Amino acid sequence: MKRFLVLLVALLAAAIARAEEAGKPWQFSAASLQPFWASTTMEGESVLFLKDSDAPPKASLLFVPTRILAVRSSSGEVTYEEGRDYTWQSGTREIVLPPGSRIVVKTPQDIRRAPGSQPYRLTHRDGGDEILFGATHEYHDMQTEVTYEHAPGDWAGPKPGFAAELLPRTLKRLAEKQPVTIALLGDSISTGCNASGWANVAPRQPPYQDLLVLNLEAAYGAKVTLKNLAVGGMDTSWGVTQMGKVIEVQPDLVILAFGMNDSAGRPAAEFQANTQRMIDEVRKARPDTEFILVATMLGNKDWTTLHHELFPQFRDALAALAKPGVALADMTSVWAEMLKHKKDCDLTGNGVNHPNDFGHRVYAQVLSALLIPAREKQP
Numbered sequence: 001m002k003r004f005l006v007l008l009v010a011l012l013a014a015a016i017a018r019a020e021e022a023g024k025p026w027q028f029s030a031a032s033l034q035p036f037w038a039s040t041t042m043e044g045e046s047v048l049f050l051k052d053s054d055a056p057p058k059a060s061l062l063f064v065p066t067r068i069l070a071v072r073s074s075s076g077e078v079t080y081e082e083g084r085d086y087t088w089q090s091g092t093r094e095i096v097l098p099p100g101s102r103i104v105v106k107t108p109q110d111i112r113r114a115p116g117s118q119p120y121r122l123t124h125r126d127g128g129d130e131i132l133f134g135a136t137h138e139y140h141d142m143q144t145e146v147t148y149e150h151a152p153g154d155w156a157g158p159k160p161g162f163a164a165e166l167l168p169r170t171l172k173r174l175a176e177k178q179p180v181t182i183a184l185l186g187d188s189i190s191t192g193c194n195a196s197g198w199a200n201v202a203p204r205q206p207p208y209q210d211l212l213v214l215n216l217e218a219a220y221g222a223k224v225t226l227k228n229l230a231v232g233g234m235d236t237s238w239g240v241t242q243m244g245k246v247i248e249v250q251p252d253l254v255i256l257a258f259g260m261n262d263s264a265g266r267p268a269a270e271f272q273a274n275t276q277r278m279i280d281e282v283r284k285a286r287p288d289t290e291f292i293l294v295a296t297m298l299g300n301k302d303w304t305t306l307h308h309e310l311f312p313q314f315r316d317a318l319a320a321l322a323k324p325g326v327a328l329a330d331m332t333s334v335w336a337e338m339l340k341h342k343k344d345c346d347l348t349g350n351g352v353n354h355p356n357d358f359g360h361r362v363y364a365q366v367l368s369a370l371l372i373p374a375r376e377k378q379p
């Protein structure tokens with residue numbers, strides 16, 4: 001009986017600890033914003049388990065784990081148990097769900113809707129139903145996060161690095177702990193869409209631009225002010241009309257993050273010309289202002305509205321503008337490499353063209369890599 005009581009007390013204590021952990025508000029962690037390509041620990045990689053046959057539901061990770069550290073609901077409120085909720089075979093990148101698992105599982109039909117039943121036309125490329133539109137946290141609720149260790153050097157994609165030669169003025173101000181003002185101009189991704197903090201659901205992680213500010217302030221001890229001028233649904237043709245607002249901010253650094261809405265059909269040459277015009281207009285008033293040009297994430301290849309051949313063309317058009325004072329944040333290539341190992345529904349925030357929490361962290365990691373020197377040793 002005594003042993004039973006001791007065990008019961010221990011179980012209750014563990015349950016209370018788990019509940020307290022789950023109830024904690026989101027807290028900034030520099031570790032979660034370390035570039036994943038330079039680390040041997042993947043923090044909270046998102047997956048969505050789909051069952052479309054008699055086989056057990058499974059999902060693929062970016063890397064082959066050497067050790068699974070945690071599998072949690074995307075809210076962070078439920079920690080799943082190996083054996084009971086999931087299985088993983090050493091040497092593989094797949095997580096498999098056994099019968100009775102508590103992890104959320106969907107079917108391909110669950111992420112589709114009848115034509116004309118949604119606010120937006122999201123026709124699937126196969127000509128059938130529409131892609132499910134996640135207005136706020138619909139995909140977030142379906143996804144699961146996996147934290148794991150893996151071998152170094154497994155990333156075959158691009159590795160954004162410190163832009164010391166391209167952004168010297170901004171980096172000098174940061175290093176000297178001078179205040180830095182950043183103006184952000186872009187589309188709905190940059191308004192914060194589908195980050196859990198934007199959707200006001202657990203764990204309430206901020207979107208990428210706010211993560212970047214927190215990361216810069218933690219790394220340098222400088223005051224960083226971000227003026228977010230992004231508006232949902234906009235493209236570079238709108239962006240060129242907003243330079244007066246950008247100049248009013250008196251920014252040290254301007255982040256231009258367009259491309260998703262331009263990919264509905266704008267030629268790459270026009271996209272490049274619009275971007276160059278934005279740079280030129282700001283430079284007329286503030287010659288020392290520096291720029292980061294964000295090559296956007298990829299949208300869902302199954303959405304008929306997007307011309308996927310334009311994404312790499314836009315990236316190359318922005319890369320051609322890079323020079324001292326202008327750096328490229330290449331989310332396009334990073335996202336394309338991730339999709340070689342994962343499904344779009346693993347990474348999406350709304351089903352078509354927004355990142356989820358994990359995607360917002362990757363955005364922040366790519367931008368941070370340009371502005372924060374790499375540590376000599378990564379965990």
